[in-house]
Amino acid sequence: MDATPTDTGEALARPAGWRGVAADWSSDQRAFKNVSWGKAMMWIFLLSDTFIFSCFLISYMTVRMSTTVPWPNPSEVFALTIGGTSVPLILIAIMTFVLISSSGTMAMAVNFGYRRDRVKTAALMLMTAAFGATFVGMQAFEWTKLIHEGVRPWENPWGAAQFGAAFFMITGFHGTHVTIGVIFLLVIARKVWRGDFDQEKQGFFTSRKGRYEIVEITGLYWHFVDLVWVFIFALFYLW
Amino acid sequence: MAHAAASAEGQQHPVKLYLVVWGWLFVLSAFSYSVDYFHLQGYLRWFLILLLMALKAGLIVAFFMHMAWERLALIYAILIPPVAVLVFVGIMVFESDYTLFMRETFFRLGQG
Numbered sequence: 464m465d466a467t468p469t470d471t472g473e474a475l476a477r478p479a480g481w482r483g484v485a486a487d488w489s490s491d492q493r494a495f496k497n498v499s500w501g502k503a504m505m506w507i508f509l510l511s512d513t514f515i516f517s518c519f520l521i522s523y524m525t526v527r528m529s530t531t532v533p534w535p536n537p538s539e540v541f542a543l544t545i546g547g548t549s550v551p552l553i554l555i556a557i558m559t560f561v562l563i564s565s566s567g568t569m570a571m572a573v574n575f576g577y578r579r580d581r582v583k584t585a586a587l588m589l590m591t592a593a594f595g596a597t598f599v600g601m602q603a604f605e606w607t608k609l610i611h612e613g614v615r616p617w618e619n620p621w622g623a624a625q626f627g628a629a630f631f632m633i634t635g636f637h638g639t640h641v642t643i644g645v646i647f648l649l650v651i652a653r654k655v656w657r658g659d660f661d662q663e664k665q666g667f668f669t670s671r672k673g674r675y676e677i678v679e680i681t682g683l684y685w686h687f688v689d690l691v692w693v694f695i696f697a698l699f700y701l702w
Numbered sequence: 703m704a705h706a707a708a709s710a711e712g713q714q715h716p717v718k719l720y721l722v723v724w725g726w727l728f729v730l731s732a733f734s735y736s737v738d739y740f741h742l743q744g745y746l747r748w749f750l751i752l753l754l755m756a757l758k759a760g761l762i763v764a765f766f767m768h769m770a771w772e773r774l775a776l777i778y779a780i781l782i783p784p785v786a787v788l789v790f791v792g793i794m795v796f797e798s799d800y801t802l803f804m805r806e807t808f809f810r811l812g813q814g
Binding site: 477479480481483484487488494495496497498503506507509510513514517521524525526528529530531538551552556559560563566567569570571574577578679682683686687689690693694696697698700701702 | 713714715717720721723724727728731734735737738739741747748751752754755758759762763765766767768772773774775776778779780783784787790791794795797798799801802805806809
């Protein structure tokens with residue numbers, strides 16, 4: 464069901480700005496002109512995921528603003544003792560840098576994908592996956608430490624009981640996203656490495672020819688995971 | 703796939719651009735961490751946290767996710783709906799203030 468009948472305008476210059484918005488959305492045609500369905504669908508999925516994470520962060524805001532008990536100080540809760548001195552929030556800072564590094568390698572992977580550089584793309588995707596796995600590992604360490612210290616979704620030793628519920632829900636859901644991203648990256652990196660997109664091999668699931676664009680779509684998901692962490696870092700850990 | 707040709711080779715940008723954005727993300731994250739490390743408090747802390755958060759999010763969406771080079775139709779389709787989230791935040795701020803007020807009014811009795 465391709466919307467080709469009205470598609471006479473690809474050769475004509477399309478209007479930009481507000482006129483472009485109206486022209487692109489109107490008259491029963493493909494709305495996203497130079498974006499494939501795969502990329503458009505990933506964007507729309509990410510929009511829906513934005514709402515999910517927004518709901519978690521808004522719930523967190525609501526319980527934190529409405530409790531009469533003091534909120535535990537994240538700076539102290541997430542401090543680590545290194546060489547005898549307590550460094551505030553250090554593990555979270557390292558996790559942030561790990562995730563930003565992974566975003567950088569992912570952006571480079573997308574770039575080399577479009578240059579059809581099979582080996583560099585696969586290698587950079589594997590690096591991204593390794594950074595992601597490191598992040599999840601550090602998160603597991605953080606959870607273990609907090610659970611040993613007595614943090615539960617219904618209580619903790621330092622203050623408002625809602626702290627644990629918000630913490631486990633938000634970071635747990637984000638960690639799940641990172642884990643899924645690592646698996647997604649490994650699957651696509653394997654295909655890139657095998658040369659599926661150079662030979663235009665058909666995928667086992669969709670029976671469509673794969674293209675290097677899937678690297679960019681994977682990248683969109685991965686950058687989104689980093690994006691969500693930016694918000695969690697600011698609003699949960701730093702606030 | 704009549705439209706495949708339109709996006710066959712996708713977007714090509716110089717590697718330098720990605721490295722510059724990457725560098726800025728590191729710098730901004732370091733600033734974010736410094737806000738906590740140097741124990742800034744009050745409105746200055748909140749302002750800096752939100753400012754650095756917005757800058758980092760903007761860089762990631764605009765350059766790493768290539769939003770800066772998409773057509774306006776896609777940009778609006780993705781970036782305008784989250785404005786509803788801000789409305790929701792506003793509603794819940796009022797709601798939490800009310801809940802807090804009720805708790806302070808009625809739960810203080812037993813606590814002394």
